[in-house]
Amino acid sequence: MEIYKGASAFAGIAIGKIRFYRKGEYQIRQHQADDVKKELKNFDVARRHVMQTLKEEYDRMSEKQMDTADPELDMEPQPLDRIVKVNGENGTNQILEQAELLGSGSFLRAVQSMITGEKVTAAYAVQTTRDEMQSTFSRLNDPTIKERIHNVSRISSLLLEILGEDENKIDLGEEPVILAADALSLAELMEMDKEKLLGIVTRKGSATSHAAILAKNMDIPCVTGIGIPQSEEEWEDSIAIIDGYTGTIYLEPDNEVRKEYEIRRKADLVERESLLKLKDKGDITKDGREVGIYANIGSLDDLNSALYYGAKGIGLLRSEFQYLGRENYPGEEELFQAYKKTAETMGDRLVVIRTADLGADKQASYLEIPVETNPLMGNRGIRLSLDRKNLFKTQIRAIYRASWYGNLGMMYPMICSEEEMDEVEALVMEVKEELKAAGVPFKEIRTGIMMETPAAVMIGEELAKRVDFLGIGTNDLTQYTLAMDRQNPLLQKKYDDHHPAILKMIKMIVDAGHAQNCKVCLCGELAADTRLTETFLQMGVDALSVVPACILPVRKALRAVCIAEM
Known part of the structure; x- marks a missing residue:
């Protein structure tokens, strides 16, 4: 032993x-191909379809540039590889380079080699080749290299639309x-x-x-x-x-x-x-104070657990999980359907959707987030959303559309300033005006800020004036206050989420929120620490939000507290 x-x-x-679990071994085993010749043929058919799509795009763009177009292009339609040779320097370079990758470039050779050498499906070979090229070159800042990565991503998406994306589930075996x-x-x-x-x-x-x-x-x-x-x-x-x-x-x-x-x-x-005897009991202290216990969830699969354990609602829906483990952005309709189902499932219970907290360790290749020296301190959360306003507006629209079907709230991650809130509120106003103009029904929903940086704590009252509630994200608040990466194993013994500074900051947030009539909910992992339940109630925290599996232990601890005796 x-x-x-x-x-x-x-x-x-x-x-x-x-x-x-060895990533390469599992992925290849999962995508093994029985007929290599058939996979090569499937890839070639898809490649020709994409080349035709690019040719049509090129022709449409060329029509707008007739005054500078090469006369040779006005003749009979030509293969794109011919156009590449004739017209390599005009404004359609991007399409031409994409065609070149599919015509005779390194991408084409790598995909064919992988199908033949590793006997995998065409779809898997395309996905893996794309990911490897992005991983290899993503650290380089050369504009030409960045353009090449974009082109690889584009043609991969077009190919996968035809080939179909392989099932993402990782096979762990029978038992x-x-x-x-x-x-x-x-x-x-x-x-x-x-x-x-x-x-x-x-x-x-x-x-x-x-x-x-x-x-x-x-x-x-x-x-x-x-x-x-x-x-x-x-x-x-x-x-x-x-x-x-x-x-x-x-x-x-x-x-x-x-x-x-x-x-x-x-x-x-x-x-x-x-x-389990407590799952239908109230979240009430010995002396009758009600403190709601909500659930933190990452997917629709967690809804049943939240209801089963008697959560008062969803205090934190980590919406960024909808952007991970996939090959492209979720569309507005997909997001809307997910939020609508959540709202309908929870009925009158509040569901707080945190807008996508992407960046740092929450990334997907299609997001093409540049490599950062210190991603935890980098372009993440609300910063990334405000840099990519189309992405952000799509999510806000989906949330407001779904609000008609239940009791939704919306919370913004990593807010550090009122200027950021100015930008957020302007976008929300745009979305509401667009929905009104289109006759799409929605409700006015409650909004909140995730308090997870020392900067937000220090301007707590100013931020509380802008929203209906505050959520305390203790995970990031702790690492930013202690200046320690919470995922660094070398710091595990030094990383102290019970540090007096953290507890003082939580109290400051509660006081700032209450001064502006804002409810305050503790959402981070610390909320499930039953050693501190009494401390949090003494501070005046209005609600706790924990993973579904922790609801009952926290409820048990909460029901044993008598605030009047503190």
């Missing part, structure tokens, strides 16, 4: 076989397993079947990483910072025990330890069953 110690990301006990990995991204975790995961163990990451937060949403024991040996075969198919309470892994446990943890797992289930 070997014992490994890490950091607990989510409590619980799991016993089962270890399965290593549920404990998944071990070097690290897991949000997108990868979202592509896995929750029913096949008993627990998660990672070398890297931290208890407050976004992947760990998603594991909590999935109600899966998770331990990070484990010293997994480099020769991973030593662990493959071994029996392991995850103790998510202490952050301990037991590899090939002896009979005595296994028997003990079988008993503890049963006791854990009994404790959970006991907590």
